[in-house]
Amino acid sequence: MAASATASTTLAPAPACPVYRVTGRRVVRSEWAKFWSLRSSWITLGVAVLFLVGIGAIGAALYSPSGPLGSASAQSGPALTLALSGTNLAALAIGALGVLVSAGEYSTGMVRSTFAAVPARLPVLWSKCAVFGPIAFVLSTIGALVSFLIGAAVLHGQKIALPLGHAGVVRCLVGAGLYLGLVGVYGVAVGVLVRNNAGGIAILAGVVLVLPGLTGLLPSSWGNDVSRYLPSNAGQSVMTLHPSGGSLISPGAGVAVLVGWAVLLLAGAACRLRRSDV
Amino acid sequence: MIEIRELTKRYGDRTAVQNLSFTAAPGQVTGFLGPNGAGKSTTMRLIVGLDAPSSGTALVNGKPYAQHRAPLQELGVLLEAKAVHPGRTAFNHLMALAYTHGVPRRRVEEVIDLAGLHSVAGKRVGAFSLGMGQRLGIAAALLGDPAAVMLDEPVNGLDPEGVRWVRELLRDLAAEGRTVMLSSHLMSEMAQTADRLVVIGRGRLLADTTVDLLVEQAAGGGVRVATGEPARLRSLLTAPGVTVTSRGDERLVVSGVDARRIGQIAAEHQVPLYELVTESVSLEEAFMNLTHDAVEYHSSDAGRAV
Numbered sequence: 001m002a003a004s005a006t007a008s009t010t011l012a013p014a015p016a017c018p019v020y021r022v023t024g025r026r027v028v029r030s031e032w033a034k035f036w037s038l039r040s041s042w043i044t045l046g047v048a049v050l051f052l053v054g055i056g057a058i059g060a061a062l063y064s065p066s067g068p069l070g071s072a073s074a075q076s077g078p079a080l081t082l083a084l085s086g087t088n089l090a091a092l093a094i095g096a097l098g099v100l101v102s103a104g105e106y107s108t109g110m111v112r113s114t115f116a117a118v119p120a121r122l123p124v125l126w127s128k129c130a131v132f133g134p135i136a137f138v139l140s141t142i143g144a145l146v147s148f149l150i151g152a153a154v155l156h157g158q159k160i161a162l163p164l165g166h167a168g169v170v171r172c173l174v175g176a177g178l179y180l181g182l183v184g185v186y187g188v189a190v191g192v193l194v195r196n197n198a199g200g201i202a203i204l205a206g207v208v209l210v211l212p213g214l215t216g217l218l219p220s221s222w223g224n225d226v227s228r229y230l231p232s233n234a235g236q237s238v239m240t241l242h243p244s245g246g247s248l249i250s251p252g253a254g255v256a257v258l259v260g261w262a263v264l265l266l267a268g269a270a271c272r273l274r275r276s277d278v
Numbered sequence: 279m280i281e282i283r284e285l286t287k288r289y290g291d292r293t294a295v296q297n298l299s300f301t302a303a304p305g306q307v308t309g310f311l312g313p314n315g316a317g318k319s320t321t322m323r324l325i326v327g328l329d330a331p332s333s334g335t336a337l338v339n340g341k342p343y344a345q346h347r348a349p350l351q352e353l354g355v356l357l358e359a360k361a362v363h364p365g366r367t368a369f370n371h372l373m374a375l376a377y378t379h380g381v382p383r384r385r386v387e388e389v390i391d392l393a394g395l396h397s398v399a400g401k402r403v404g405a406f407s408l409g410m411g412q413r414l415g416i417a418a419a420l421l422g423d424p425a426a427v428m429l430d431e432p433v434n435g436l437d438p439e440g441v442r443w444v445r446e447l448l449r450d451l452a453a454e455g456r457t458v459m460l461s462s463h464l465m466s467e468m469a470q471t472a473d474r475l476v477v478i479g480r481g482r483l484l485a486d487t488t489v490d491l492l493v494e495q496a497a498g499g500g501v502r503v504a505t506g507e508p509a510r511l512r513s514l515l516t517a518p519g520v521t522v523t524s525r526g527d528e529r530l531v532v533s534g535v536d537a538r539r540i541g542q543i544a545a546e547h548q549v550p551l552y553e554l555v556t557e558s559v560s561l562e563e564a565f566m567n568l569t570h571d572a573v574e575y576h577s578s579d580a581g582r583a584v
Contacts, residue, residue: 020348020379020422030377037370038363104363112328112361113371113418117378119327119344277329 024127027118031127035135040100045135048093048180049143055086056147060154077241079155079162080169083148084176084239088232090143091183091208094136098187099200101132102269106195111278121273125192129185129266136184141177144239148173168241175238175251179231182258183208186231189265193272208232234258279304279457280325280353280426285334287320287481294320295481297334302426302459302476307452309472309489310461313569317481318461319358322430326355339425350379350422356415358430358461364404368395368414371403372421379422386421393417394443408435416444426457433467445471465565479569492564500533501540504553511549515540528552 035041059082102125105111118124148164155161162169186207191200208231215227227233228249237243237254249257280302287295295317302308312318323329325336327344336342338353346352362371372386390399393413398406403414412435419427429448433441448471452458462468468475469489477485477492485492500521505511508530512522520534532540537556544551 020351020381022348022378023380026378026380030374033370033377034363034366034374037367037374038365040365108363108365109360110363110366112357112359113375115328116326116355116357116361117350117375119346119349277323 022118022120022123024123027123028127028130030117031124031131035101035131038104040104041097044093044097044100045139048090048097048136049139051086051089051093052084052140052143052176053086053147053150055089056083056144057150057154059083059085060151063155063158063160065159073160075241077162077168077172078160079151080148080172080239080241082155083151084144084172086147087144087176087180087235087239088209090140091180091232091235092205094140094180095183095187095190095204095208096201098132098136098184098189099191099204100187100197101128102188102191103195103197103200104191106191107197115278122270125188125266125269125273128188132188133181133185137177137181140180141174144173144176171251172239172241175235175254178255179235179238179258182262183231183235185262186265189262189269192269193265229257231258231261234261279337279339280308280428280459281335281337281340282321282325283335283337285321285324285336286332287317287324287329288332293481295324295331298478298481298483299334300476300483300486302428302457303474304426304457305452305455306473307448307458307460307471309468309475310459310478311465311468311475311565312461312463312478312484314463315480316463316478316569318463318478319430320481321478322355322357322428322461325428326353326357328357348379348422350375350381351424352422352426354419354422354424354427356412356419356427356429356432358434360411361418362403362411362414365402367400367402368406368417369399371414372418375418375421381421385423389417389420392420409437409440412436413440416447424456426459427451429458429460431462432460433462465561469561477565477568479571484568489561492561492568500531500557501535501537502553502555502557503530503532503540503544503551504528505530505544506550506552510547511544514543514547514549531557 063082105114114124115121148169152161152164164170187200187204190203194200194203212227212230212232215223215230218226224246228247233248234254234257237248238251238258240248243250243254282298282300285295285298286293298321310318320329324331325338325343327342338346343349343353366374369386369390372389373383376383376386390396393416395410395413395417398410403411406414412432416429416432419429432444436444448458448460460471472489475485475487475489475492476483503511505528508524508528512530515522515532515535520532523531525531537554541551541554
């Protein structure tokens with residue numbers, strides 16, 4: 001086919017060999033760009049950090065030795081409990097954002113463009129997790145650290161004051177970040193599973209906030225066993241200084257359980273992604 | 279090159295596409311035509327792998343779309359439904375797609391200019407008019423400098439200037455040797471753009487033809503004759519392969535003989551003619567005849583009476 005004179009007005013001639021190619025790294029780059037180019041990402045991340053730092057700081061400011069935490073010794077970590085008291089709400093914000101990252105593509109139709117560009121589909125799921133998981137982890141860890149440091153300044157001289165260098169404190173703060181990062185990943189997976197913003201957020205909120213309370217209704221002989229392995233309680237064991245008693249597992253086991261949930265949800269999401277029409 | 283082989287797609291007990299086969303060849307504009315609900319969009323979704331076929335294959339440049347290393351370079355698509363996040367700017371939307379393939383920013387700017395989106399590239403897509411959204415979709419389709427483009431109802435919502443732009447663009451792309459396939463439910467639109475026509479109805483192939491051939495095939499037009507002696511003329515014209523139907527007192531519609539021959543016969547037998555007109559069938563009519571039985575949604579008089 002002879003290229004006519006009009007050809008030059010539209011496009012350069014097609015190159016003989018392909019210069020473009022889809023790679024895993026490029027899909028991650030694309031998801032990174034997608035994440036930061038939406039206002040909802042900035043707002044929701046801001047809200048999550050605000051919950052973490054704000055509620056932690058308020059908790060520390062409202063502390064009084066005669067209050068419920070007054071009798072606790074510093075070693076049991078009440079300062080840490082105060083610093084991380086915003087974790088549940090932050091988890092809600094970050095989980096919701098995770099849902100938006102994936103289900104938002106379905107609700108807007110963007111998913112058709114996404115999967116036309118990356119028809120293998122699964123790289124998109126991994127990339128979303130690889131982008132949002134670390135973002136949520138890093139910001140949450142920083143948020144937890146700031147919350148703790150503000151608390152430490154406020155509580156300076158009080159009986160429960162705890163230095164950052166105290167054994168296990170950093171582990172708890174990073175643990176809080178890890179928990180929130182993984183909640184973000186849960187959100188992404190749930191979003192792919194239900195493909196609906198409101199539904200995904202409702203499910204996530206239910207699992208994080210409501211389910212732990214409901215296990216109290218189970219017969220205590222086995223209700224406790226179930227409760228310990230819920231994401232929220234496994235998260236608690238990761239960010240508690242001395243997880244003890246029947247209700248919490250060890251921090252190491254907590255990490256394993258949290259990661260296990262992520263693997264389970266992602267496996268489900270991957271199945272749905274491969275099998276269902278878009 | 280887009281090759282569809284015995285493609286079938288069922289959604290539950292509804293068959294959207296049934297045993298469909300056709301080829302869109304390079305260097306041509308292939309019009310994909312059918313009434314609403316005929317299965318055009320479904321076929322396109324099957325081609326890009328958004329939906330999996332129940333049976334059959336769809337190949338793009340020799341391979342299933344999903345198996346290409348740079349899909350956007352093989353086939354650029356504009357799907358009918360919106361495929362953009364309204365909160366993202368046009369530029370960021372295109373960049374996000376470009377990143378997946380390593381398409382440089384320069385190329386993104388190029389397609390933005392090409393689609394005439396320069397002044398709105400930094401605006402969020404949610405604020406776009408239908409026409410601007412359509413331009414953005416076409417820009418995205420061209421992003422990977424694809425060997426084939428497939429556009430679903432590309433002129434929807436475009437102003438006359440935009441319609442002309444799309445037509446010229448598609449002709450140019452085909453002239454460069456690319457495969458161009460576009461769908462429409464408007465025959466008139468196709469007549470202006472397409473070389474070849476693939477017509478479907480209820481998911482089935484009705485015709486794989488050209489614009490000219492379609493008119494010829496569907497031309498049940500015939501010749502309209504008005505005469506003072508219709509009965510006599512009718513008997514004079516009777517011959518194998520000729521049908522004569524009467525329309526009113528003096529009018530006949532004759533097919534199988536052309537107007538010239540009818541005039542001669544009438545003159546030889548001194549039958550006065552008041553009117554002798556070849557009824558040409560418009561493309562629109564030809565299309566309607568072809569798809570009449572396959573239209574999913576008929577507008578009915580009964581509905582109006584209620």
